[in-house]
Amino acid sequence: MGAQLRVYRQRIRSAQTTKKITRAMELISASRIQKAQARVAASAPYSRAVTRAVSAVATFSNVEHVLTSEAENPRRAAIVVFTSDRGLAGAFSSQILREVGELAEKLSGEGKEVVYYLVGRKSVGYFAFRRRESERQWIGGTDKPEFETAKEIGGVLVEKFVQDTDEGGVDEIHIVYNRFVSMVTQTPEVVRLLPLEVVEGIDEPGDQAILPLYEFEPDADAVLNGLLPVYIESRIFNAMLQSAASEHAARQKAMKSATDNADALIRDYTRLANNARQSEITQQISEIVGGADALSSAKK
Template sequence: MGAQLRVYRQRIRSAQTTKKVTRAMELISASRIQKAQARMAASAPYSRAVTRAVSAVATFSQVDHVLTTEPESSTRAAVVLFTSDRGLNGAFSSSVLKQGEQLAELLRSEGKEVVYYLVGRKSVGYFSFRTRPYERAWTGGTDQPEFATAKEIGDAVVAKFLQDTAQGGVDEIHIVFNRFVSLVTQTPQVVRLLPLEVVDGVDAPSADEALPLYEFEPDTDAVLDALLPVYIESRIYNAMLQSAASEHAARQRAMKSASDNADTLIRDFTRLANNARQAEITQQIAEIVGGADALVPSK
C-alpha cells in the first residue's frame, strides 16, 4: 500500500506541475491575442481597399496585362502555406497542411506542377521529414508577423509569377492560411491571389450605368506593375496577421483544455490516494488489534 500511495502522490505532483505550465501559456496567449486582433483589424481595411481597387481595374479597364489576363494553359502553380513555429496549439498547423494537400491534389489532377513556399517551422518540419522539396521557407515570428517578412514573401512569389514557366516560373499563386473567425473558430482557407478571378467588393454596373473610366499615368502597364506587388504584399500580410491571431486563439483553447485535463487527473489521483491511505490505515489498525488480541492470555 505504501508504494502505491507514493506512486499516486508522485502523479499528483506531476499533474500539478503540468497545470502550472499550461495555465501560464493559456494566460500568455490570452494577453497576446488582443494585440493580434487589433493588428488584424487595423490591416483589414487597407487590404480590402487595395483588393477592391485592383479588382476594379482588372475588371473594368479592359487592358491586356499579366495581372488581369488568364493564361491559355496553366502548367505550374505556387502554393504558400502559413503554419506556426511552435506547437501546443491543437490542430492549427495540421489543418493548414491538410488543406494544402487537398489543394495540391486538385492542382495535380488539372495537370499542374505544384511549387511550395513554406512559412513556419511546422510546415518545414513536415516537408523535411517526408523529404519533399520546397522552393523557399521563412521561419521565426509567426506569432508576431512583420511587414518586412510579408514583403520578402511577396517579392519571391511575384518574381516567380512574372518569370516564364519554361525558366521555372509559375502561372498561379495560391495561399493557404487559418482565417480568424472568433476565439473559438478558426477555419483553413484557400485564396488564389493571381491571376485575379473575381471582383472583390466591386459590383458590376447595371444596364443604365456606365463603366468606370480610368486614366493611367504614365501608362497602364506602369500603374498595374506598381499595383501588383502592393496587392500581393497586402494580402500576404493580412493572411499572416489572420494566422497569428488564429494561432494564439488555438493555443489558448488547447492550453485551457490541457489545464482542465490536469485538474481531472489531480482529482482522480487524489481520490485514489485517499482510498489507498484509508486502506493502509485500516490494515494497520487490523494488525494492531490482531497483535493485541494475540498478547491477551487465553482463559
C-alpha cells in the same frame, strides 16, 4: 500500499506542474490575442482600399496584364503554406497541412506540377520528415508577423509568376492559411492569389451606386505594374495576421483544455490516494488489533 500511495502522490505533483505550465501559456495567449486581433482590424481598411483600386483598374480598363491574365495551358502551380513556429496549438497546423494535401492532389489531377513555399517551422518540419522538397522557407515570427517578411514573400512570388515556366516559373499561386473567425473557430482558407482573383469586386453601377473616380496616369498598364505588387503584399500580410490571431486563439483553447484535464487528473489521483491511505490505515489498525488479541490469548 505505501508504494502505491507514493506513486499516486508523484502523479499528483506531475499533474500540478503540468497545470502551472498550461495555465501560464493560456494566459500568455489570452493577452496576445487582443493585440493580434487589433492588428488584423487595423490592416483591414488599407487592404480593402487597395482591393477596390485594383478592382477598378482590372474591371474598367481593357489592359492585358501578366498578373491578371491566365495561361492557356498552366503547367506549374505554387502553394504558399502558412503554419506556426511552435506547437501546443491543437489542430492549428495539422488542418492546414491536410488542406494543402487536398489542394495539391487536386492540382496534380489537373496535370500541374506543384511546388511549395513554406512559412513556419511546423510546415518545414513536416516536409523535412517526409523528405519532400520546397522552393523557399521562412521561419520565425509567425506569432507576430512583420510586413518586411510579407514584402519579401510577395517579391519572390511575383518574380516566379512573371518568369517563364521552362525557366522555373509558375502559372498559378495559391495561399493556404487559417482565417480567424472567433475565439473558438479558425477555418482553413484557400485562395488563388495569382492570376488575380479580385475578392472585393466592383459590380456594374446601379441606380443608387456611386463609384470612386479613378484617373490612370500615365496609363492603366503602368498603374497595374505599380499597384498589383502592393496588392499581393497586402494580401500576404493579411494572411499572416489572420494566421497569427488564429494561432493564439487555438493555443489558448488547447491550453485551457489541457488545464482542465490536469485538474481532472489531480481530482482522480487525489481520490485514489485517499482510498489507498485509508486502506493502509485500516490494515495497520487490523494488524494492531490482531497483535493485541494474540498477546491477550497468550497471557491466558
